[in-house]
Amino acid sequence: MAASRKLPLFRLPPLPTVGELIKLYNLRAEKQLSQNFLLDLKLTDKIVRQAGSLRDAYVCEVGPGPGGLTRSILNAGAADLLVVEKDTRFIPGLKLLSEAAPGKLRIVHGDILTYRTDRGFPQSISKPWEGDPPNLHIIGNLPFSVSTPLIIKWLENIANRTGPFVYGRTRLTLTFQEEVAERLTASTSSRQRSRLSVMAQYLCTVRSRFTIPGRAFVPKPKVDVGVVHFTPLVQPQIEQPFKMVEKVVKNVFQFRRKHCYRGVEMLFPEACRVDLTQEMLQRADVDPTLRPTELTIPHFRALVDAYAHLCATDPSLFHYDFRDELRAKHVSRKTDSPADTFMDT
Numbered sequence: 001m002a003a004s005r006k007l008p009l010f011r012l013p014p015l016p017t018v019g020e021l022i023k024l025y026n027l028r029a030e031k032q033l034s035q036n037f038l039l040d041l042k043l044t045d046k047i048v049r050q051a052g053s054l055r056d057a058y059v060c061e062v063g064p065g066p067g068g069l070t071r072s073i074l075n076a077g078a079a080d081l082l083v084v085e086k087d088t089r090f091i092p093g094l095k096l097l098s099e100a101a102p103g104k105l106r107i108v109h110g111d112i113l114t115y116r117t118d119r120g121f122p123q124s125i126s127k128p129w130e131g132d133p134p135n136l137h138i139i140g141n142l143p144f145s146v147s148t149p150l151i152i153k154w155l156e157n158i159a160n161r162t163g164p165f166v167y168g169r170t171r172l173t174l175t176f177q178e179e180v181a182e183r184l185t186a187s188t189s190s191r192q193r194s195r196l197s198v199m200a201q202y203l204c205t206v207r208s209r210f211t212i213p214g215r216a217f218v219p220k221p222k223v224d225v226g227v228v229h230f231t232p233l234v235q236p237q238i239e240q241p242f243k244m245v246e247k248v249v250k251n252v253f254q255f256r257r258k259h260c261y262r263g264v265e266m267l268f269p270e271a272c273r274v275d276l277t278q279e280m281l282q283r284a285d286v287d288p289t290l291r292p293t294e295l296t297i298p299h300f301r302a303l304v305d306a307y308a309h310l311c312a313t314d315p316s317l318f319h320y321d322f323r324d325e326l327r328a329k330h331v332s333r334k335t336d337s338p339a340d341t342f343m344d345t
């Protein structure tokens with residue numbers, strides 16, 4: 001029988017270990033940049049396997065640091081790996097890796113929160129949104145300090161098909177502190193169900209993959225870390241603008257232990273609060289005595305659709321923020337108060 005003619009996967013040549021590189025370049029972890037390194041390549045290989053096959057893939061890695069995960073991505077067969085790192089101290093070590101993997105590793109010194117991922121890869125890798133995901137992956141052992149703002153930004157990008165999602169339904173394999181990972185994947189009625197669960201799950205299939213014990217990191221963080229995989233849905237489960245979904249979900253979770261109507265109320269100015277809350281809940285056919293955590297994504301879809309209908313009738317509603325009304329009340333109470341007037345004089 002003819003031998004298989006499959007080309008062997010790329011393997012990095014022998015290099016100093018990640019630990020040795022850290023010593024060589026004196027890379028003390030900076031707390032401010034949430035630096036917790038993974039030195040065990042078996043573990044970084046395991047994270048990378050959660051992304052699926054990376055053969056000939058395009059990959060964006062967030063925060064490569066000393067490059068453990070970077071090595072695993074290269075060894076998994078990625079053709080083009082773009083790494084975005086904020087801390088200049090890691091650049092020389094990454095350059096060493098880049099020399100060991102000619103033409104495969106591009107290094108960007110920058111902030112992932114502002115980096116234009118939509119310009120990082122050739123347009124030719126794009127796939128239609130309705131088709132299979134492109135062969136582009138985002139992978140990262142995220143810095144804790146940016147993980148929540150970053151995932152919210154990417155969820156908004158998914159809704160608008162911008163950023164890394166101009167190429168199609170780019171998949172994400174990311175780490176989060178365990179509590180955040182649990183919130184992202186929490187199902188209806190579970191203890192961790194929150195705003196983040198609804199925002200992530202109306203746009204993506206979100207899967208918790210495995211937990212990395214804190215002791216696996218150097219330095220050891222106070223918490224364990226969860227690896228979460230996201231695949232954007234072809235059809236979002238709520239078809240209204242991201243900002244509108246975000247506003248309704250945020251308000252509903254305002255009082256997570258109370259009946260959901262209490263949060264819905266906060267969407268409306270005091271003068272019409274009772275009537276519009278009733279109208280919205282009736283239109284959505286949602287039981288006002290359910291708790292926010294008991295609401296399913298279809299419940300949220302009905303609520304956001306009902307809110308969108310009310311906003312179409314009165315566009316000023318969308319700009320209403322109960323905090324502004326509270327603040328204004330507080331100020332007028334202060335100026336009306338004789339005691340305060342006395343204090344001021």
Ligand code: SAM
Pocket residue numbers: 033034035036037038039062063064065066067068069084085086087090110111112113141142143144146
């Ligand atoms: N990937 C490495 C590993 O697994 O060992 C390092 C992970 S460490 C948790 C997070 C990395 O993200 C650090 O290298 C840190 O400098 C970098 N970082 C922090 N904030 C960043 C930002 N806004 N943009 C890009 N990189 C950032």
